[in-house]
Amino acid sequence: MSGMLPGGDAAVYLGVAAIALVTLGARLGGAALMARAPMTDRAQRFLDGMAAGVMAALVATIVARGGARELAAVGAAALTMLGARNATLSMAVGMAVAAAWTALV
């Protein structure tokens, strides 16, 4: 299954390095920008909104492509998070629902 690599082994490592650089750029970039010019309120709101939007977009896409099992798992995880405010517990509950669905349905 992993014998033939997409784009070849070296290309994958180059891509991994590029992803790492993009991520490091985000980690260092915020402080670097602030040293030169404070972010405008609007830019700050755009980045905050994008952070909220991208997570919701990923979940919605996965649930839309999946089915009732994914929806049940994600719904259980969301309710757990809203109730218990514990991300780890929330993930555990979602996985348990999905595992039970596979075993029973």
Next chain:
Amino acid sequence: MTNTDRPEDGGAAAPAARTSVTFSAGGVRRGFLRFAALTPFVIPFGIAYGAAAVEAGFTAAQAVTMSALVFAGASQFAVLEVWADPVPWIAVLTLAATVNARFFVMSAALARWANALPPGRRFLALCTLADANFADTHGAMRAGERDMGILLGGGLAQWWAWVVGTALGAYAGAAMGALERYGADVVLPCFFIALVAAGLRERVNWAPAAVGAVVAVATMEALPAGWGVIAGALAGGAAAALRP
């Protein structure tokens, strides 16, 4: 997304903070120990990633390298969603940048302390910035902590667990059998929905989250893999920026 504090200044206007911020080995050690209790929860998440990465076509060595160098679970999982042959690199890198844009905001929020350090130590302090150690360090610095080493310490505590977990999942994942049996295939959406649900406690996130979800689903058939999510993220950002 957990970051709601506006970075009030860039460091230049905070001479008091600038003179008193430190970065010491003792601080790194303290930060590491503060996260000792969280580490056992990072490993299973790493196992799920390692197994999912191998299933998506990575070799085990590639998956472990990814976790060691990138150290950002959300973007690593998101990349698997669009991974294909040939690799759509522009979509992959744009998606990674979009998912990790929150680190940019967190980094800016820590600027007034981070920028008080010399460049080498500033780099070390920020290079393992992630959701949990950001929240911990930001709260501690605001409460009077002066040692930015705790940020790196908290990052390193999660980093080794993330890499070890990924290795376990990548090398032993095949022996585990189908991921569906353990529900491990839904770790990603459950992790993301937990972040979304946490963000929904703040009303300002409601519109961006709703817009992001709707735009992503509406465009996912029309756009190449990954770009629906990127479109949703940009629309969510626009909804927040254009808010009156």
